Amino acid sequence: MKVNRITANISTNDVAAAQRFYGDVLGLDILMDHGWIATYGSLDTMTIQINFAEQGGADTPTPDLSIEVDDVDAALAAMKAAGFEIVYGPADEVWGVRRFYVRDPFGKLVNILSHL
Numbered sequence: 737m738k739v740n741r742i743t744a745n746i747s748t749n750d751v752a753a754a755q756r757f758y759g760d761v762l763g764l765d766i767l768m769d770h771g772w773i774a775t776y777g778s779l780d781t782m783t784i785q786i787n788f789a790e791q792g793g794a795d796t797p798t799p800d801l802s803i804e805v806d807d808v809d810a811a812l813a814a815m816k817a818a819g820f821e822i823v824y825g826p827a828d829e830v831w832g833v834r835r836f837y838v839r840d841p842f843g844k845l846v847n848i849l850s851h852l
Contacts, residue, residue, distance in 0.1 A: 744801055746842050753841040761814045762803065792837070792847060796824055799837060799847035808834045808850035815848070828852060 748754075751774050758764045764776040792798045805811045812826055815838050823845065825836030835849035 746800075746840075746844055748842050750841075756818065757820065757840050761818050761820075762805070762811070792845075793831065794827065794829060796837065797845060800844040801840075802847040802849060804849055804851070806850065808836065808848060811848050812836050 746754075751772065754774060754776065755766075758776040759766065762776075765779045766774060767777045767779070768775040789798045808826065812822070815836075816822060821839040823837045823839060826834060827836070828834050832852050833849045834852055835847055838846050838848060840846050
């Protein structure tokens with residue numbers, strides 16, 4: 737058996753609200769859009785990862801999602817410019833990541849990170 741993709745599902749009454757955060761700011765592609773469901777990802781690569789955690793590290797709450805980016809500081813600047821709530825960081829963590837937490841349009845806690 738081979739797992740090709742694992743995605744988190746966010747419940748919302750406004751699917752289109754995801755475009756600004758996930759499409760415009762993070763630059764993800766719309767992989768599927770049926771109106772009642774939209775899938776964002778990368779047309780270039782798919783990775784498989786799911787985390788189970790008691791906390792988010794550094795005694796922070798466990799985030800709903802973790803998104804690795806190539807430039808965490810550029811992502812932070814874009815999120816701030818777009819008016820999204822930064823709730824933690826930026827921080828260089830002892831386990832080798834630079835990250836921040838942000839609230840997405842649905843109130844979900846998102847961990848945006850890059851490896852140091």
